[in-house]
Amino acid sequence: MGDSVRIVIDTIGGDNGAAVCVKGAVKGLKNSRNVKIILTGNEDELEKLLSEEEYDRSRLEVVNATEEISLHEAPVEAVRKKKDSSLVVGMNLLKEGKAEALISAGSSGAILAGGQFIVGRAKGVKRAPLAPLIPTTKEPSLLIDCGANVDAKPEVLVQFARMGSIYMESVMGVKNPRVAIVNIGMEEEKGNALVKETYPLLKACKDINFTGSIEARQIPYGEADVILTEAFVGNVIIKLYEGLAKMMLGELKEAIMSSAKGKIGGLLIKDSLKGMKTKFSASNKGGAPLLGLKGLVVKIHGNSKEEEVISAIEQCRTFVENDVSGKIVRGFEESTNGD
Amino acid sequence: MGDSVRIVIDTIGGDNGAAVCVKGAVKGLKNSRNVKIILTGNEDELEKLLSEEEYDRSRLEVVNATEEISLHEAPVEAVRKKKDSSLVVGMNLLKEGKAEALISAGSSGAILAGGQFIVGRAKGVKRAPLAPLIPTTKEPSLLIDCGANVDAKPEVLVQFARMGSIYMESVMGVKNPRVAIVNIGMEEEKGNALVKETYPLLKACKDINFTGSIEARQIPYGEADVILTEAFVGNVIIKLYEGLAKMMLGELKEAIMSSAKGKIGGLLIKDSLKGMKTKFSASNKGGAPLLGLKGLVVKIHGNSKEEEVISAIEQCRTFVENDVSGKIVRGFEESTNGD
Numbered sequence: 001m002g003d004s005v006r007i008v009i010d011t012i013g014g015d016n017g018a019a020v021c022v023k024g025a026v027k028g029l030k031n032s033r034n035v036k037i038i039l040t041g042n043e044d045e046l047e048k049l050l051s052e053e054e055y056d057r058s059r060l061e062v063v064n065a066t067e068e069i070s071l072h073e074a075p076v077e078a079v080r081k082k083k084d085s086s087l088v089v090g091m092n093l094l095k096e097g098k099a100e101a102l103i104s105a106g107s108s109g110a111i112l113a114g115g116q117f118i119v120g121r122a123k124g125v126k127r128a129p130l131a132p133l134i135p136t137t138k139e140p141s142l143l144i145d146c147g148a149n150v151d152a153k154p155e156v157l158v159q160f161a162r163m164g165s166i167y168m169e170s171v172m173g174v175k176n177p178r179v180a181i182v183n184i185g186m187e188e189e190k191g192n193a194l195v196k197e198t199y200p201l202l203k204a205c206k207d208i209n210f211t212g213s214i215e216a217r218q219i220p221y222g223e224a225d226v227i228l229t230e231a232f233v234g235n236v237i238i239k240l241y242e243g244l245a246k247m248m249l250g251e252l253k254e255a256i257m258s259s260a261k262g263k264i265g266g267l268l269i270k271d272s273l274k275g276m277k278t279k280f281s282a283s284n285k286g287g288a289p290l291l292g293l294k295g296l297v298v299k300i301h302g303n304s305k306e307e308e309v310i311s312a313i314e315q316c317r318t319f320v321e322n323d324v325s326g327k328i329v330r331g332f333e334e335s336t337n338g339d
Numbered sequence: 340m341g342d343s344v345r346i347v348i349d350t351i352g353g354d355n356g357a358a359v360c361v362k363g364a365v366k367g368l369k370n371s372r373n374v375k376i377i378l379t380g381n382e383d384e385l386e387k388l389l390s391e392e393e394y395d396r397s398r399l400e401v402v403n404a405t406e407e408i409s410l411h412e413a414p415v416e417a418v419r420k421k422k423d424s425s426l427v428v429g430m431n432l433l434k435e436g437k438a439e440a441l442i443s444a445g446s447s448g449a450i451l452a453g454g455q456f457i458v459g460r461a462k463g464v465k466r467a468p469l470a471p472l473i474p475t476t477k478e479p480s481l482l483i484d485c486g487a488n489v490d491a492k493p494e495v496l497v498q499f500a501r502m503g504s505i506y507m508e509s510v511m512g513v514k515n516p517r518v519a520i521v522n523i524g525m526e527e528e529k530g531n532a533l534v535k536e537t538y539p540l541l542k543a544c545k546d547i548n549f550t551g552s553i554e555a556r557q558i559p560y561g562e563a564d565v566i567l568t569e570a571f572v573g574n575v576i577i578k579l580y581e582g583l584a585k586m587m588l589g590e591l592k593e594a595i596m597s598s599a600k601g602k603i604g605g606l607l608i609k610d611s612l613k614g615m616k617t618k619f620s621a622s623n624k625g626g627a628p629l630l631g632l633k634g635l636v637v638k639i640h641g642n643s644k645e646e647e648v649i650s651a652i653e654q655c656r657t658f659v660e661n662d663v664s665g666k667i668v669r670g671f672e673e674s675t676n677g678d
Contacts, residue, residue: 137589150530150532151532185448191489193490195571215578216577216579216582217578217579217582220579220585220587232530233575236521236523236572238555240555240556240559240579241579242556243555243557243559244559244583245587247475247559247560248587251615251618252612255611255612259611261607261611262610265607265611268601268607269600270604271598272595272597272598276591276594
């Protein structure tokens with residue numbers, strides 16, 4: 001099994017504890033022969049959970065880690081100080097070449113900081129973007145960047161466009177992915193200084209399928225495969241997406257429950273709503289990849305369950321098997337616009 | 340009627356034609372004695388529409404305008420060249436002191452450009468922000484700025500915070516409105532350069548109730564009365580709000596209609612949904628004010644109906660009667676941070 005994709009799962013920090021990671025890992029091993037898993041976390045707890053499962057022990061390893069990084073800690077400091085946290089121990093495995101990918105449901109800030117400082121950026125990569133998939137009426141779109149790279153420069157956005165394009169093609173199987181830049185109007189002369197400077201650079205890139213600007217109102221309709229923006233705006237988009245969807249579903253439920261007639265109607269549309277929820281669920285698409293690092297880091301939601309862990313394992317396997325990191329680095333080397 | 344609030348209604352450019360403006364104007368006159376209306380547009384058409392209505396002619400005037408600014412024209416050029424368009428004719432009435440407010444359902448770009456170049460900024464105002472109300476689970480919040488002021492400076496955002504605060508207090512009747520700045524985290528040290536520079540300036544303002552950062556996911560829950568951000572992000576927020584809400588309601592409808600059971604359920608929850616729609620409808624709150632000008636300019640949706648016109652008339656009356664423009668200008672004069 002020398003060619004197996006070795007995936008670390010950080011088992012501390014998610015809302016649902018280590019059990020969902022263990023169950024997900026065991027299922028992940030069954031789903032694909034080409035995967036090995038390393039669980040970082042409380043060894044005693046993990047071994048106890050594992051003792052209840054049936055799996056090929058030669059493909060699963062436990063690495064003890066005693067510290068936990070909480071959501072309330074300053075990320076950079078936490079990553080630097082808590083060397084025995086499950087996240088830092090896992091990231092060091094990536095750094096040392098003992099694994100190709102890491103999955104964590106822990107603090108986003110710590111994941112971003114650790115990716116930068118421990119795993120490190122791949123050759124030629126200026127910044128490492130966080131790129132979640134967002135649901136649309138068609139296929140999900142990749143929103144790049146939602147990470148920590150605020151006030152990014154045009155050449156950094158161009159790199160993000162390339163990375164996002166390679167990711168969508170190689171991992172999601174989208175042929176010739178459409179890349180659009182988030183803007184406040186459709187015309188080329190519209191936008192803030194960053195967008196105006198980046199636009200012609202993107203137009204000049206022969207290796208991406210740049211389709212121009214996208215306005216925020218079009219995003220939910222899947223009119224681009226890669227939605228390019230700097231991290232501040234990306235963060236606003238992903239959080240508003242989540243907040244507004246949650247609010248609307250909550251209000252709908254409240255409206256339905258406010259009358260007897262509504263309640264009966266609600267029961268009748270329950271199945272329809274479930275189908276809609278599944279369509280918009282990201283759990284079967286994996287987590288948000290942190291791209292451009294020396295290894296793949298995948299951030300899954302804090303409230304992730306077994307299914308999300310399983311999907312993320314598949315995502316990591318596809319990513320590594322298709323050599324996405326190599327494609328990104330080679331893409332930058334070949335491109336005249338790469339630097 | 341020397342003290343009447345004189346309101347111009349631009350009757351060209353809305354999706355529903357001049358008829359909704361005429362009907363709205365006539366109802367607006369009936370709603371409040373302290374209002375006079377000036378309709379700009381095709382005189383023949385307007386007189387024909389008016390001949391079918393009963394109203395006090397001494398309080399309504401028609402000013403002929405022959406040109407139309409379409410949505411596809413470059414706004415600045417259109418406003419400069421089409422001097423006989425209903426929008427430019429109306430804005431000139433504001434400039435000449437013949438009216439205090441203007442309502443238009445036409446091109447946003449032309450409204451922003453005309454506000455800037457024809458009506459002009461009030462004394463001390465650096466930029467004129469567009470500030471729509473957005474629906475939340477509580478009361479609507481004012482999102483300032485969604486206009487054309489991309490790449491704004493910190494001192495400009497501070498002015499917007501003051502204007503928004505005065506507007507919410509004087510027009511919407513919110514006491515001591517909570518002002519929050521859109522950010523990518525809650526801590527003071529988070530954010531891009533603009534937010535980091537603006538944050539301490541807002542904290543130092545004694546005349547606004549600054550509550551700190553707001554993340555995009557909290558916006559739909561009405562956790563601030565004034566949501567402060569620069570225009571690029573504001574534009575993304577308002578358009579994503581519209582796009583996502585429309586998409587979700589569309590998907591819900593489709594999900595319900597996809598099965599016989601769902602269809603019956605859909606009929607039963609129809610009333611509940613209507614209540615929800617009313618709650619989230621902005622039609623009873625007026626349009627988006629363009630603040631900080633020498634007169635009030637209100638942008639209503641292109642698809643506005645009679646109700647939106649009536650609400651906007653009430654909004655203009657409240658704005659002028661409460662001397663919001665005066666309060667804004669005096670606020671800047673008194674404030675040590677105003678410049």
